[in-house]
Amino acid sequence: MLTKKLTKLLKKAFIEAGYDSKYGEVVVSGRPDLCQFQCNGAMPAAKEYKKAPFIISDDVIEKLLSFEETKQYIKVAKTIKPGFINMTLTDECLIKNTTELGESNRLGIESTDTPSTIIIDYGGPNIAKPLHVGHLRTAIIGESIKRLFKFLGYNVIGDIHLGDWGLQMGMIISEIHRNQPTLPYFDSEFTGEYPIEPPFNLADLEEIYPRVSAKSKEDEQVYNEAKTATFELQQGNKGYLALWQHIMNVSLIDVKKNYQRLNVDFDLWYGESNSQQYIEPAVKVLKDNGSLYKSDGAMVVDVAKDDDKKEIPPLIIYKSDGSVIYGTTDLATIYQRMQDYNPSHILYVVDSRQANHFTQVFRCAEDNKLVPRSTSLEHIGFGTMNGKDGKPFKTRAGGTLRLSDLIDLVEGNAKTKIETNAKERGFTPNADEIESISKVVGLATLKYADLSNYRMKDYVFDLDKFSSFEGKTGPYILYSTVRIKNIIRKLESAGFNKGELLIPASQVERDILLKLDGFNNVLQMAARDRAPNVICEYVYELATLMSTFYHMHHILNEENQARKASWYTLLTYVLSTLINGLDILGITIPEKM
């Protein structure tokens, strides 16, 4: 980590020159035409010490250059204009650094000093509603954040947190009741075993929810029946529970298939229902604290604070009909997670429109000491998914686009491209190969397009963008990576051996060495801001540098064997950086494409 090493040196130089070490922070230069690294500390220091900034920077540089260790590493260090300290390293230093990073088992990426447990709550699909494009972001962003923290050495647990215990379940149960009243699940006298076969299939189920949901908006009785069914389910009505289990079983098969296609997997497949047994102990805490009280018929907890800029309504624990609500299950889930895992963080990767809900839940949990101070609850919000018109995305027919249809589309697109491309190059991959490559490429297109936007911004869902293979896209990065693999394969099969890194043969090669060093910093930043788009940017830049490199240097044809061997080594470093970066984004790389 060159910035880190340089910062250490600069801090020492600031101290020896008689200034505070806090001014010694070194960053990658914003003007690569002038230098590789810069330190801006002399300018703020000028204020404190009431001196011209360039006098300070000159003092510091003089000290810096007097250090034994500096001499062999720093090629140029000089003051520019007001008081920038510009530094360029020797090529020897660069290759030594790159070799250290490349040969270390984690590319020199620092692990956390505090390897605590982090729970990531993402995905959150509602049972019995087909997954649609709205479920894409939480899955993809959540997965990436999970992988990032895992990579940085945390013990990370991803929990899908299914929506399986709320009103939507009551809606379905009550609708089935209306349509098939003679089923044993609705017979309170029934004492035998309930049927093993569900009384519906997936297609039925997917059709039921939208129907009853629409009906309940117009027909109050339908709505009330749904509420009653919800209440009874939560109270443990045996028949309802059996039916609920059927709904879960049928629905989960499809849910799992969808996440599998996205290459998203969860450590825990818990849902709201799993928190049921923790509701009582969690509520007891609220009661013992005297926080719980009746308001408008519901049982609530106040979470407002004196310095709130706006009114924050109380969190509802029991609705006036006695049933619990998602705030309740969220609290109970926190209780459960503390008991089972004692995490340092619980991160909720959920649409930012739910910010108020999380403020309420977090405050309630913190005020009532359901979590200690050492545990932080954090809502990782993301923008809403809009169509090109800036309004929430709808298909041409006005409905929501299913996630599975979207994946089909993107994979199909990739397939066409791969087939025509193969034809142009005159080779014919077999059908299986095409199939598996299109899946990988299609998914990379989709994930990269989604992850490269900063998560907080509203999101324009653009099918063209999701299907594009040109420019700053997933396929471009895969293309670049596959090309490296291909060259390495050829070097290997020719029995060629890797060699020590040589002094860079060009500016591009030097830029690659510098870029490789930046990986650690990028990961730390991405983790700090919970922002995978930083990694997207990085991976693209590295891939671009490689494209320029190919254009400039022909590796296989290189006659200087030492040079060729050095490039071989460099390729392996770049490849593992790309592999790791892409893996954190949840993107896999094909062997060919």
Next chain:
RNA sequence: GCUGAUGUAACUCAGCUGGAUAGAGUGCAUCCCUCCUAAGGAUGAAGCCGGAGGUUCGAAUCCUCUCAUCAGCGCCA
């Protein structure tokens, strides 16, 4: 109404813990496939960083106001 988010090139977006000449991709214009994948490379045109004040040696970045868009605001998730 209150609160929050967003406003950067024709389009889609980075950059926002203040730093030197604001960056990509798409599209547009011009070149480059006898040579490791042209899903590529090179060059160019394109910007009062929504507007107005302020803080600072220095502001797209921080503060205040303002306009626009979107979202949320007690028993859905």
